[in-house]
Amino acid sequence: MTNVHGTTILIGRAGEALGAPPDAGVLLLGESGAGKSDLALRLIERGAVLVADDRTELFVRDHTLMAKAVPGLEGLLEVRGVGIIELPRAAEARVVLSVLLAIGANTLRLPPTHYYEAPPSLALPQELRPPILHLAPFEASAPAKVIAAVAAHAKALFRDSRKSV
Numbered sequence: 001m002t003n004v005h006g007t008t009i010l011i012g013r014a015g016e017a018l019g020a021p022p023d024a025g026v027l028l029l030g031e032s033g034a035g036k037s038d039l040a041l042r043l044i045e046r047g048a049v050l051v052a053d054d055r056t057e058l059f060v061r062d063h064t065l066m067a068k069a070v071p072g073l074e075g076l077l078e079v080r081g082v083g084i085i086e087l088p089r090a091a092e093a094r095v096v097l098s099v100l101l102a103i104g105a106n107t108l109r110l111p112p113t114h115y116y117e118a119p120p121s122l123a124l125p126q127e128l129r130p131p132i133l134h135l136a137p138f139e140a141s142a143p144a145k146v147i148a149a150v151a152a153h154a155k156a157l158f159r160d161s162r163k164s165v
Contacts, residue, residue, distance in 0.1 A: 025093025
């Protein structure tokens with residue numbers, strides 16, 4: 001098990017319109033202030049469920065990358081300008097996508113598929129590494145892009161994607 005600076009959500013009902021599997025987890029990564037909690041909040045508003053905010057414990061179970069909240073932070077989400085609020089939560093999630101957030105990110109129109117590089121302490125085999133996207137978190141379309149990517153990877157709709165995630 002390893003602890004990373006990231007927020008994790010379970011797609012839940014947020015994925016219905018685009019066909020994303022409800023049991024898919026998304027790991028949001030970025031520096032402090034990059035928009036992890038903000039993007040998670042917008043996904044939760046659409047029907048996603050919080051797993052962990054700001055600190056996520058990653059672990060492998062049954063040949064699957066999993067995520068859960070750090071003990072003591074379960075169900076808590078920091079909403080800038082509002083405070084720390086308690087929300088309904090999922091105990092854990094199967095991580096199928098990771099998203100690196102960067103303010104003013106210069107994203108490619110048609111980027112190649114890259115995969116998450118887990119901390120060495122996790123010793124994550126190549127086949128368990130989820131795809132990683134680079135997104136600007138404060139774009140209005142950012143939540144829809146995350147959901148669309150989860151759906152597309154789950155259904156192998158990318159020419160260079162794996163069969164499923």
